[in-house]
Amino acid sequence: MMGSPILTTASTILCPHGGRVVPTSPDGRALAMGQPTLAATGSFVVTGCPHAAPDGRPDPCATVHWVSSGSRVRAGGLPILTQISQGVATSARGTAAGTVMIAETQSRIAAE
Numbered sequence: 001m002m003g004s005p006i007l008t009t010a011s012t013i014l015c016p017h018g019g020r021v022v023p024t025s026p027d028g029r030a031l032a033m034g035q036p037t038l039a040a041t042g043s044f045v046v047t048g049c050p051h052a053a054p055d056g057r058p059d060p061c062a063t064v065h066w067v068s069s070g071s072r073v074r075a076g077g078l079p080i081l082t083q084i085s086q087g088v089a090t091s092a093r094g095t096a097a098g099t100v101m102i103a104e105t106q107s108r109i110a111a112e
């Protein structure tokens with residue numbers, strides 16, 4: 001099994017509308033290609049989401065929670081995120097927007 005590339009602070013993660021998913025508490029206890037890996041239990045915010053509700057009011061994605069890390073690998077006891085992890089973006093008003101997209105990550109270090 002090849003495994004799935006590990007996500008780090010240098011990975012590009014987008015909400016379903018193209019906003020940027022930013023880790024606010026990268027763990028830092030484990031590195032991949034010199035960048036901190038991301039724990040599925042960490043905090044994430046979404047910036048720049050253009051989504052508006054059907055009534056026209058802005059309803060941008062605000063946070064992401066990860067429903068599956070997709071890997072059994074842990075760093076510091078926490079499950080780390082990989083390219084097949086599944087995260088759901090939610091707006092400040094509680095609208096579940098859908099699954100985030102992992103647009104880019106390092107490809108050298110993988111986890112099963």
Ligand SMILES: [Zn+2]
Pocket residue numbers: 015016017018019046049050051060061089097
């Ligand atoms: Zn969004």
